[in-house]
Amino acid sequence: MNAIPTTPPRPLDVTALFPQLAPLARTATRLHPRPGSPTPHDSSVGGPLLWPARQPWPTCDKWHEGPVSPLVPVAQLYARDVPLLRMPGRADLLQVLWCPSEHPPEYKPPTALFWQVAAEVTNVLAAPPKPSEVEYDCYLPEPCVLAPEQITEYPNFLALSEELQEQLTDWSVWQATGVVDDSYETDPEEFYMNEVSVAPGWKVGGWPPWGLTDPVARFCVGCGTAMNPLLTVPTGEWHADNVGWAPYEDQALAERDKGQRVSNPTRVQISRGNNLQLYGCPEFHSHTDLIQ
Template sequence: MSRTTPPRPADVTAVFPQLAPLARTATRLHPRPGSPSPHDSSVGGPLLWPADAPWPYCDGPHVPDGNPATSPQDVRLQRRIRAAAASRPPGRPRVTPEEAAILERINAGHPWPKDPVAMLPVAQLYVRDVPLLRPPGRADLLQVLWCPFEHPPEPKPRTALYWRSAAAVTDVLTTPPEPAVVQFKGYVPELCLLAPEQTTEYPDPMELAKELQEQMQDWSPRQAADAAPDNSYEPAPEEFYGNVLSIAPGWKAGGWTRWGLTDPVPRNCPACDAEMDPLLTIASTEWGANTRSWIPYEEQAHATPSTADPHPAAPTMVEIAGGYDLQLYACPASPDHPHTDRIQ
C-alpha cells in the first residue's frame, strides 16, 4: 500500500525565500510489516546476497555489559507472544501458561558471545525504488547490515554497507548466518516492505544562519504570508518550522539531518575530507508527539496506540539509544569511500 504525506500547512519559502536554494529531496521509506523477498526493497532482509560471497562478521570487541544477551529467534518469538496477548479480548488471560514459561526462559537470556558475530540485515534499497541513491558503476542495490552489539564511543551498532548489481547475482544465498545472540531486542529489525515516497526537506533550524534563526522567532513574517502557526506554537514559533515544515521523521534516504541530541558537527569523509551527505536514516519511530503532521493520510485513523496495535509508530521494532535515530553518511565524491554514522 502506498503512503502519502500530507502537504505542509505553509509554504516556508514564501515566508523565508532564503530557504529555497537549500531544499533537498528525501525519500521516506515507510517500512511496514510484510513478507519481502530478496528482490524487494525492505527493512530486515532477506538480502539479495550472492551464494559465493562471504557473509560479514564483526570481530568485536563485544564487551559484556552485565546483562544477559538474547537470540534473534527469541526476540521474534517474544514479539509474537506479546502480539497474540494484546489481541485477546478482555476477560481472558493475556498470556497462557505455556507462553509464560517461554517468556521466562527468554528473559533468562544467553551467555555473552566470544566468537565473531554474524551481522544482521538492516535495509536493502533498490535504486528503482530510491532513485536519489548514487551507486558506483553498474550497481543498483544498496545493502546495509549491522553488528547487534554496541560499539563505543557512542552506544550504537557497527554498520556495514555493500553496493551490488542485482543482475550479477544469479545464485542467491538462501540461509544466511545469524548471530547466536544480540545485545538488545531493538537491534533485531522486523521484516518490513517499503512504500517509498519523495518529499522536500529544509535544514534543521540549528543549521541555519543565525540571522535566519532570529527571523524565525518573529511571528510577524508568518502572519504576513498567511502562514501563522496554530496557537500551540505561539510561545516558540521557530519550533513550527522545526517540527512541521523542515525535516520528515522516520526511516528515509537523503534529505537533511535532524539535530538535537548534539549541536551540528562537521561530517567529513575520512578518505578525502569532503563534506558528507546524509545517506540513510534508521529511525526508532516513524513519528512522535511533535511530528504527527507527517503521519501519512492512510494511517491517520490508526495513529493512536490500541490494544491490537500497541506500536503504530514503530513498525520495524528498531530502537537506537533509547529512541533516537542512527544517521548514515556517504561521501559525495565517491561511494567507495568509507561511510560514517552518528546518533541524533
C-alpha cells in the first residue's frame, strides 16, 4: 500500500510574523489525485460516477452542431472523505461534470453540479454516454483515486488589505526568520504567495487563486449571498515556484523535475495552465466558475 500523501509543514509560522493573518486562516482539503481505478463507490477525479440509472445523464445544449453533447465526469466527492464540504439536506455525495470544450464567451468548459444521497442510488448507471465531440483531450481527466488531506491556507496576497500587503512587503521581517531565501529580497510577498498562502493543486474549500484578475467576490444569482470557494480544478499539482507544497513522497521527484512533467496526474489543463475555480452559494441555489 502506498503512503498517504502528506504536505510538509510550511517553512515558518506566518501568523507569528503577521498576527493580523491569524483570523484569516481557513482549512482546505487537498485531494492529492493519483492514477488508479476508482469505482462508483470511491471519491475520484475522472472516475465512474454513482449515477442513478433512472436520472437522465446531463448534456450540454449550447454551441454544439447537431445533437446535444453528454457531459463528462470531473470529480465525485463523498462527504466521508471531505467532511468540511457542506452538502444540502441529506446529500452525502457531490458530483461535478463539465462539457469538455472551451465555450465562448469565456472559453472555459461549462460545469454542472449534482448532489446525491448515496444510499438511495441502488441502481447505478452502467454505461454513461460518451461525449460526441471532444475539442481538447485536456478536458478528459485521467481516472484518479484521491487521498484527501486538510491543510491551512491564508488569502492570496491580492485579496489582503492594503495594510497587510504593506506589512508583507517588508523584507526585514522575513529576513529575520533566517529561513527565507535571499532571492526573495526584492519581492518578499512572492515567498508568501509561493510557500504559505494558497496551496496549488486539486482542493476543496480554502482560499481561491487570483492573479489573472484582481479578486472579485462572486454572488449567488438566487439570493445575492457571497459564494464560497467550492472546488479548485488546477493545471497540475504544483509548479516550479511552489514545489514546497509537494507531498513528502513526491519531493525528490518534484525537485529533480521542477514539477513540470510529473505533477499533473489528472492531465487536466485549464486554458493553457490556469485554474478553474468553482464557487457555490451557501444555501445551494447556484454555483459559478472562474478561470484564474
